[in-house]
Amino acid sequence: MPLDTHGAAPGLAAPTLRRQALAILCVNDAGEKAAATRRMRQAADAMAAQAIGIGIEESLHAGLPLPGRPLLPELVPPQRVERRRSIHTPAGRCALIHALAHIEFNAINLALDAIWRFAGMPVAFYLDWLRVADEEALHFTLLAQHLATLGARYGDFPAHNSLWEMADKTAGDVLARMALVPRTLEARGLDASPPVRAKLAAAGDHEAAAIIDVILRDEVGHVAIGNHWYRWLCAARGLDPVATYAELAERYQAPRLRPPFNLAARRAAGFAEDELAWLDAQAGQ
Incomplete structure (x- = not known):
């Protein structure tokens, strides 16, 4: 019987958190996926943590x-994504907001995937x-609501699938996932957000700039979560975090990160000084 993302399947006990996450990950409609994800968090918050059925060992x-996604946007290789137009034009601003919305849609999928895919982690991980x-x-x-005020909608522009492709590569190892998704790909947002915000504000789109403020604030916490669980896993496996990261980045062909780096945000997200020094050294090669 299919799971009901509003709650339990008819006649059955409430599905575990991991089962709910998998069910929502399979949802194709982007708006419904976002709404179902928010309902799941609200339901969990309404219960004491110990009362949540997570299904850790399921x-x-x-x-x-995976993941469920709408028919649009068309997914194309990164080099085929249209070059950004000037954000001082309505079309250029729509294209930028759409690209940001696509990143956030993928980020929902990545977080849901971490919940359902990796069994045997502590309750706090889920x-x-x-x-x-x-x-x-x-x-x-x-972002989708703001895009609608500009006369566009999610799916109107082609997009690439690089974020989910790294999720596929790291599906077999939670350590690699923590290293290369939140600490690498999502951490790039810490560097990119301030200049994007400045451009939007300069173009007069103060509503979009305010949304970027919310995203950057929250993404510091998201990257911090990735850092915490990466180090927890390294400690559990007796691994050096810096050397292990370098090895994983090479093995999984993670993109090389380019400066400038938002060092203040990266420090707030828990990157250690030796990690930032390694990052700076790699950027200089």
Whole structure:
């Protein structure tokens, strides 16, 4: 019987948090996925943490291709994504807001995937990624609503799939996932957000600039969660975090990060000084 993302399947006990996350990950409609994710967090918050049925040791298997996504936007290789137009034009501003919305839609999927895919982690791991999923759903909703005020909607522009492609690569190892999604790809947002915000404000789109403020504030916390669980896993496996990150980045062909880096935000998100020094050294090569 299919799971009801509003609650329990008819006649059955409430599905575990991990089962709910998998069910929502399979939802195709972007708006419904965001809304269902927010309902899941609200339901969890209404209960004491110990009362939440997480299903930590459950063996789960996806019965559908992941992630669920709408027919549009068309997914194309990154080099085929149209070059950004001037954001001082309505079309250029729509294209930028759409690109940001696509990132946040993928971020919902990534957080949901972390919840359902990786069994055997501490309870706090699942609650942390539930918080991330909820906040990414809020970000997507804010951007999609703002895009509508500009006369466009999510799906109107082509987009690329690089974020989910890294999720696929790291599906077999939670350590690699923590290293290369929140600490690498999502951390790039810490660097990119201030200049994007400045451009939007300069173009007179103060509503979009305010949304970027919300996103940057929350993304510091999301990257901090990735840092925490990456270090927790390194400690559990007896691994050096800096050397292990370098090895994982090479093995999984993670994109090389380019300056300028938002060092204040990265420090706030928990990057250690030796990690920032390694990042700076790699950027200089």
